[in-house]
Amino acid sequence: MNCKKEAVELMHKYLDGDLTKAEEAGLIQHLETCEDCQKHFHELKRTITWIQSTGQITAPSNFTQNVMAKLPKEKKRVSYMRWFKAHPVLTAAAIFFIFMFSGVFSAYNHDSQLIVSKQDDLIIKGDTVVVPEGVTVAGDLVVKNGDLRIDGTVDGNVTLINGKLLDNSIEGEGLMASVGEVNGKIEQVDQVFEWMWYHLRNIFESIFSVDNK
Amino acid sequence: MEFMIKEKIKQVKKGDQAAFEDVVAFYQNKIYQHCYRMLGNVHEAEDIAQEAFVRAYVNIHSYDDKRKFSTWLYRIATNLTIDRIRKRKPDYYLDAEIKGADGLDMYSQLETDSPLPEEEVESLELKSYIHHEISELPPKYRTIIILRYLEDFSLKEISDILDIPLGTVKTRIHRGREALRKKLRHV
Numbered sequence: 019m020n021c022k023k024e025a026v027e028l029m030h031k032y033l034d035g036d037l038t039k040a041e042e043a044g045l046i047q048h049l050e051t052c053e054d055c056q057k058h059f060h061e062l063k064r065t066i067t068w069i070q071s072t073g074q075i076t077a078p079s080n081f082t083q084n085v086m087a088k089l090p091k092e093k094k095r096v097s098y099m100r101w102f103k104a105h106p107v108l109t110a111a112a113i114f115f116i117f118m119f120s121g122v123f124s125a126y127n128h129d130s131q132l133i134v135s136k137q138d139d140l141i142i143k144g145d146t147v148v149v150p151e152g153v154t155v156a157g158d159l160v161v162k163n164g165d166l167r168i169d170g171t172v173d174g175n176v177t178l179i180n181g182k183l184l185d186n187s188i189e190g191e192g193l194m195a196s197v198g199e200v201n202g203k204i205e206q207v208d209q210v211f212e213w214m215w216y217h218l219r220n221i222f223e224s225i226f227s228v229d230n231k
Numbered sequence: 232m233e234f235m236i237k238e239k240i241k242q243v244k245k246g247d248q249a250a251f252e253d254v255v256a257f258y259q260n261k262i263y264q265h266c267y268r269m270l271g272n273v274h275e276a277e278d279i280a281q282e283a284f285v286r287a288y289v290n291i292h293s294y295d296d297k298r299k300f301s302t303w304l305y306r307i308a309t310n311l312t313i314d315r316i317r318k319r320k321p322d323y324y325l326d327a328e329i330k331g332a333d334g335l336d337m338y339s340q341l342e343t344d345s346p347l348p349e350e351e352v353e354s355l356e357l358k359s360y361i362h363h364e365i366s367e368l369p370p371k372y373r374t375i376i377i378l379r380y381l382e383d384f385s386l387k388e389i390s391d392i393l394d395i396p397l398g399t400v401k402t403r404i405h406r407g408r409e410a411l412r413k414k415l416r417h418v
């Protein structure tokens with residue numbers, strides 16, 4: 019076995035855990051007879067042990083705060099939202115008062131009929147609103163107390179209150195498979211609380227107009 | 232832990248800056264240490280490690296959730312350290328070490344760049360000497376030696392972090408080990 023070319027190469031493969039059984043046997047056999055390679059191998063292993071012995075250090079104590087101070091400012095809306103989430107009792111109280119005065123409670127209890135924010139070109143089958151294929155709804159779409167199926171396109175946000183988005187692939191349009199498109203957010207509001215939250219957010223957004231636009 | 236971090240990252244992506252604080256707190260020691268090992272002085276290490284986290288935050292949307300976050304973060308930090316090494320003025324390194332607060336006193340090591348007599352090698356000196364020899368390696372070998380032996384990444388993970396083929400990682404680690412062996416054989 020050639021020392022420089024083969025044996026040293028095998029040593030490195032050994033150190034990376036890449037040695038086959040046959041190669042390992044060959045290397046061991048060579049090391050038994052070659053003192054230079056024994057020394058070389060020993061030095062390599064000792065080097066690794068030494069590298070690993072260099073100490074651990076920790077970041078300066080104020081490191082995280084310094085990083086946070088350097089970050090670009092986040093959008094304000096998120097800070098409000100987080101504040102609400104961090105103070106659920108105060109938020110609940112605030113919601114209660116706001117809804118007391120705005121009469122939203124009674125509104126929720128009384129209206130259970132299907133309401134769609136836009137009627138043009140939409141098809142209504144019982145409790146289901148359909149955006150037909152080829153139809154583009156310009157702007158946001160809100161459906162209350164009904165399900166929605168989108169075969170066409172909605173150029174805005176979709177909000178569903180007490181209803182769900184129906185999967186249009188179930189209808190099996192076969193190879194036509196023109197999947198509906200929504201160029202905005204889809205939001206589903208099922209429960210009373212979420213529904214109030216949705217309203218509250220709209221109210222806050224209009225009060226503070228916090229979206230940096 | 233990776234799961235907890237992924238949850239935090241989701242929140243950060245939604246715009247929740249405070250969630251990023253936990254991410255920084257979790258990785259700060261690892262990333263700072265990595266930068267220190269790459270750069271060899273505390274001031275640059277702090278500077279670059281902070282920059283790495285800021286870059287990660289600003290570019291969080293380009294992070295692919297399916298991959299390990301730590302891999303992505305180490306890649307940012309490594310690229311920044313290599314950039315910094317390239318831009319260094321030749322005299323900066325010496326200056327920074329004299330003022331360095333870490334007490335490793337590498338300046339004296341540089342003056343006498345000959346192997347230390349064995350009986351004088353005390354533990355701390357030996358460590359700082361080894362550290363110095365690592366930091367003298369060309370960056371492409373240094374990075375891999377540090378990631379493999381000080382930060383315990385597998386060769387496959389290193390190839391992901393550096394975005395280079397596994398074969399290249401192996402070639403470089405062989406050369407890095409040989410270079411260090413030659414430097415440290417007389418110690």
Ligand SMILES: [Zn+2]
Nearest residue numbers: 021025052055
């Ligand atoms: Zn030999």
